[in-house]
Amino acid sequence: MHELSLCDDLMRQVTALAAEHRARRVASITLRMGPLSGVEPDLLRNAFEISRAGSVAETAELLIEPQPVRVRCRRCGAESEASVNNLLCRACGAFETALISGDELILARVELLNEE
Amino acid sequence: MCDTCGCNITSGNRHLLLDMPKATTPVSVLSTLLAHNDKQAETNRARLDRQGILAVNLMSSPGSGKTALLEATIAQLKSRLRIAVIEGDLETENDAARIRAQGVVAHQITTGTACHLDAHLVEGALDQIDLGQIDLLFIENVGNLVCPASFDLGHHLNVTLLSVTEGDDKPAKYPVMFRAADLMLVTKSDLLPHLDDFSPQRAEQHLRALANPAPVLTLSSRKNQGMEVWLQWLQEQVVAHKSRVAQQETLKPRVQKEGRALHQAAPAVRFRPVKPVHDHVD
Ligand SMILES: Nc1nc2c(ncn2[C@@H]2O[C@H](COP(=O)(O)OP(=O)(O)OP(=O)(O)O)[C@@H](O)[C@H]2O)c(=O)[nH]1
Ligand SMILES: [Zn+2]
Ligand SMILES: [Zn+2]
Ligand SMILES: [Zn+2]
Numbered sequence: 001m002h003e004l005s006l007c008d009d010l011m012r013q014v015t016a017l018a019a020e021h022r023a024r025r026v027a028s029i030t031l032r033m034g035p036l037s038g039v040e041p042d043l044l045r046n047a048f049e050i051s052r053a054g055s056v057a058e059t060a061e062l063l064i065e066p067q068p069v070r071v072r073c074r075r076c077g078a079e080s081e082a083s084v085n086n087l088l089c090r091a092c093g094a095f096e097t098a099l100i101s102g103d104e105l106i107l108a109r110v111e112l113l114n115e116e
Numbered sequence: 117m118c119d120t121c122g123c124n125i126t127s128g129n130r131h132l133l134l135d136m137p138k139a140t141t142p143v144s145v146l147s148t149l150l151a152h153n154d155k156q157a158e159t160n161r162a163r164l165d166r167q168g169i170l171a172v173n174l175m176s177s178p179g180s181g182k183t184a185l186l187e188a189t190i191a192q193l194k195s196r197l198r199i200a201v202i203e204g205d206l207e208t209e210n211d212a213a214r215i216r217a218q219g220v221v222a223h224q225i226t227t228g229t230a231c232h233l234d235a236h237l238v239e240g241a242l243d244q245i246d247l248g249q250i251d252l253l254f255i256e257n258v259g260n261l262v263c264p265a266s267f268d269l270g271h272h273l274n275v276t277l278l279s280v281t282e283g284d285d286k287p288a289k290y291p292v293m294f295r296a297a298d299l300m301l302v303t304k305s306d307l308l309p310h311l312d313d314f315s316p317q318r319a320e321q322h323l324r325a326l327a328n329p330a331p332v333l334t335l336s337s338r339k340n341q342g343m344e345v346w347l348q349w350l351q352e353q354v355v356a357h358k359s360r361v362a363q364q365e366t367l368k369p370r371v372q373k374e375g376r377a378l379h380q381a382a383p384a385v386r387f388r389p390v391k392p393v394h395d396h397v398d
Binding site for chain 1: 326327
C-alpha cells in the first residue's frame with residue numbers, strides 16, 4: 001500500500017510547516033487529488049489515521065478535494081471533459097491531448113492552530 | 117474578541133479568551149505530496165547523468181516476463197554496452213541470481229512489504245554499483261501495475277510490459293501505469309497463436325485512448341522474436357542520452373510530469389495570517 005509512504009511524505013511536510021510557523025497543532029490538511037494520481041482517497045484516509053498518531057497533526061481533519069479529469073487538444077485546441085481511461089479529445093477524437101487536470105497529488109493548504 | 121487593541125480584555129475576562137476557539141492560520145502550500153521522493157529522484161538522476169548512464173525502469177504485473185526479457189537482452193547486448201541491473205522484489209534474490217548468471221552486476225532490493233521501489237531504495241542500490249563502469253542501468257520494479265507508477269526513481273524512461281496472457285484491455289484498467297509508459301512491450305508473443313482473445317492492435321488502441329503516443333513493440337524473449345527492434349531502440353536511447361548529458365540536459369520519465377508542471381503555480385509557502393472576526397460589544 002503506497003498510500004502509507006505518501007503519508008510519510010505528507011507528515012514530513014506538515015510537521016515542517018507547523019514548526020516553521022511555531023504552531024502547536026494542525027487543524028486541517030487539504031489535499032487536491034485527481035483520479036489519475038494513482039492514489040485511492042479511502043486508502044489514503046486509512047493511512048493518514050496511522051501516520052498522524054502522536055504527531056502535531058494528531059487531531060487534524062483531512063480534507064480531500066477531488067479534481068475532474070480534463071484535457072486540452074493539441075490538434076483542435078478544444079478543452080474537454082475526459083475520463084480516466086479515455087483521454088481523447090471529445091471535439092475531434094484526436095489522442096494528441098494534454099492533461100490539464102486529473103493527475104494532481106497536491107498538498108494545497110494546511111490550517112495551523114496558534115495558541116498564544 | 118479584539119486582539120489588536122486588547123480593549124475588552126481585562127483581568128476579569130481574560131480566562132474567557134483562553135476558552136475561545138483558537139485562531140487558525142491557513143497556509144497555502146501547493147507542493148506535491150511526493151516532494152521528498154521527488155527530491156531524492158532528482159539527486160539520483162543527476163548522479164547517473166554525471167556518468168552518462170541511461171536508467172530504464174521496467175514495470176508490469178507479476179510474471180509478465182521482465183526478468184526473462186532482461187536475460188535475453190543482456191545476452192545480446194553485453195558485448196556492445198556495459199549493463200547493470202537493480203532488481204526490486206518482495207522477498208527473494210532469485211531474479212538477481214538469474215541476471216548475475218548472465219555475467220553482469222545485479223543488485224537486489226528486497227522490499228519486504230513495500231509494493232514499489234522508491235527513490236531512496238534506489239539510492240542505496242546505486243551505492244553498491246560501480247557507476248563508472250556502466251552505460252545502461254535497468255531497474256526491474258516490483259511486479260505491480262498500481263503503486264510503482266507514482267514514484268520517480270531518478271530514472272529516464274519507463275518501459276511497461278504487457279504479456280499476451282493478460283487482457284489486452286490492461287491499459288484501460290490501469291491507466292495511471294500505462295499513461296506513464298515511454299514504451300509499451302507486448303511480451304510472450306510466441307503464445308499468440310494459442311490465444312484467440314489477445315490482440316496487440318487493441319492493446320495499442322487502449323494505450324492511445326490514454327493520450328499516450330509511446331511506441332508499441334511485440335516480442336518474445338523466449339523464442340527470440342521481435343527482439344531486434346527492442347535492442348535497436350535501447351541502443352538509440354543510450355546514444356541519445358549520452359549526447360543529452362553532454363549538453364547538460366536530461367530526460368524525465370513520463371511519471372505525471374505534465375500535470376505536475378501545470379498545476380504548480382504558487383510559490384512554495386505563502387503565509388497568510390487571518391485575524392479573528394472583530395466582535396466588539398461596546
Ligand atoms: N512463452 C513464454 N514465456 C515466457 C516468456 N518470457 C517469460 N516467460 C515465462 O513467464 C514466467 C515469468 O517470467 P519472469 O521473467 O520471471 O517474469 P517477471 O515479470 O520477471 O516476474 P516477477 O519478477 O515475479 O514480477 C516464467 O515462467 C517465464 O518462463 C516468453 O517470451 N514466452
Ligand atoms: Zn501499493
Ligand atoms: Zn481536438
Ligand atoms: Zn522478475
